[in-house]
Amino acid sequence: MTGRAEKRMGRAEPFAVAAALLAASLAAAAAAAEDAAKPVAVGVNLVQDPGGAVLTFDLSRSVEVRAYTLASPERIVVDLPQTVFQIAPDAGRLDPARGERLVKAFRFGLLTPGKSRIVIDLSERACPVRVESKPIVEGAEASRLTTEIRPCDETAFKAAAMPGDVSGAAPVGASASPAQPVIVLDPGHGGNDGGARGVGGAMEKTLVLAFCVELKRQLQATGRYSVLMTREADQYVDLDSRVDFARDANAALFVSIHADSFNEGGAVSGSTIYTVADRASDAEAAWIAAHENAADRNPRNAKASGSEPGVADILFDLERRETRVYSHLFSRRLTESLRGATRLNHNPERSAGFVVLKAPEFPSVLVELGYLSNPRDVAQLESPDWRAKTAAAMAKAVDAFFFNPGAEAEDAPREPGLALDADRTPSAADR
Numbered sequence: 001m002t003g004r005a006e007k008r009m010g011r012a013e014p015f016a017v018a019a020a021l022l023a024a025s026l027a028a029a030a031a032a033a034e035d036a037a038k039p040v041a042v043g044v045n046l047v048q049d050p051g052g053a054v055l056t057f058d059l060s061r062s063v064e065v066r067a068y069t070l071a072s073p074e075r076i077v078v079d080l081p082q083t084v085f086q087i088a089p090d091a092g093r094l095d096p097a098r099g100e101r102l103v104k105a106f107r108f109g110l111l112t113p114g115k116s117r118i119v120i121d122l123s124e125r126a127c128p129v130r131v132e133s134k135p136i137v138e139g140a141e142a143s144r145l146t147t148e149i150r151p152c153d154e155t156a157f158k159a160a161a162m163p164g165d166v167s168g169a170a171p172v173g174a175s176a177s178p179a180q181p182v183i184v185l186d187p188g189h190g191g192n193d194g195g196a197r198g199v200g201g202a203m204e205k206t207l208v209l210a211f212c213v214e215l216k217r218q219l220q221a222t223g224r225y226s227v228l229m230t231r232e233a234d235q236y237v238d239l240d241s242r243v244d245f246a247r248d249a250n251a252a253l254f255v256s257i258h259a260d261s262f263n264e265g266g267a268v269s270g271s272t273i274y275t276v277a278d279r280a281s282d283a284e285a286a287w288i289a290a291h292e293n294a295a296d297r298n299p300r301n302a303k304a305s306g307s308e309p310g311v312a313d314i315l316f317d318l319e320r321r322e323t324r325v326y327s328h329l330f331s332r333r334l335t336e337s338l339r340g341a342t343r344l345n346h347n348p349e350r351s352a353g354f355v356v357l358k359a360p361e362f363p364s365v366l367v368e369l370g371y372l373s374n375p376r377d378v379a380q381l382e383s384p385d386w387r388a389k390t391a392a393a394m395a396k397a398v399d400a401f402f403f404n405p406g407a408e409a410e411d412a413p414r415e416p417g418l419a420l421d422a423d424r425t426p427s428a429a430d431r
């Protein structure tokens with residue numbers, strides 16, 4: 001420490017700084033130790049015969065497990081504490097040429113912080129008959145997680161259902177329960193930062209807030225979600241605080257809403273759905289991301305990138321990779337759903353390095369509703385009818401994402417290596 005710095009800090013402060021540094025490194029060490037304590041899955045095996053199937057995972061230690069059935073489409077889920085899967089992500093992608101078997105595919109991955117999930121896709125109705133985690137040899141720490149399933153009838157399938165599975169008979173419009181997925185809507189800009197300005201004096205911050213209010217209303221009307229907004233009024237919120245808000249709310253999905261303007265004139269129009277990527281999909285996406293990120297007058301991103309390397313980084317990468325798959329799945333659904341409701345940009349699905357989409361914990365997308373430089377887009381954004389129709393299309397995509405993953409087109413890519421967010425309903429499974 002230089003004398004000059006010492007002087008500026010005063011006499012007592014060097015101790016405070018040293019103590020803070022020590023506390024920070026202790027916290028990092030504690031976090032690393034906690035990560036190191038997570039079970040690691042190193043091997044997987046599936047044996048099938050006409051009478052049933054046995055799926056085993058070899059783990060570094062025993063875990064508590066629970067298995068349930070989920071309907072529409074029928075599948076089995078196995079919940080376990082957050083596990084590091086050192087297994088090829090496509091291990092559960094089975095060869096269809098091997099004929100119809102009970103298990104079509106299986107997926108595994110992080111469900112929520114602290115929880116992992118294995119999802120078994122079925123070709124016919126089946127129930128879990130044995131789920132256990134036992135030492136591989138007596139006295140050893142390494143354990144084998146075994147899930148045995150057999151064909152069963154509808155009554156048995158229902159009896160083994162996940163508590164709170166809304167794909168079953170749960171009435172739509174039922175009152176909110178803690179098990180509901182939390183959706184965080186993020187109306188862009190606000191306060192001193194009006195965002196883009198458009199023809200006729202249109203302001204991004206005002207139009208996107210109006211849109212989010214309508215979308216929130218429609219999502220809440222389904223009775224299936226808990227919906228929160230990063231701002232409810234015309235106020236400035238920096239980008240990191242928006243992400244932190246979603247994180248604190250335990251978001252299952254984050255949807256940021258913007259409307260940009262393009263200097264190149266009024267020809268560019270339509271809605272665009274963005275996901276995060278290290279490399280922008282195209283020059284315009286990069287430009288838009290740089291533009292939106294510039295809204296952050298209080299960047300704290302340097303802090304995150306300077307964190308500890310090692311186990312924590314590997315876990316972070318795994319989590320981020322999984323989350324990006326979910327974001328893409330949602331982006332695809334959203335694009336398809338919006339196609340029927342409004343005009344899309346000529347290239348509607350893009351990606352770039354948006355700060356607000358960087359959380360590894362939950363899938364997130366950013367929607368540029370339209371271009372304020374285009375008079376037709378502005379007219380739409382200002383129309384309550386258009387807002388209602390477009391919000392309805394978005395709510396439909398959210399429903400499909402969470403509750404009807406089977407509705408996806410047959411040829412649409414699925415990720416058998418990963419547990420789909422669509423199965424993220426339970427939380428009764430915590431017990």
Ligand SMILES: [Zn+2]
Nearest residue numbers: 188195258259
């Ligand atoms: Zn914006």
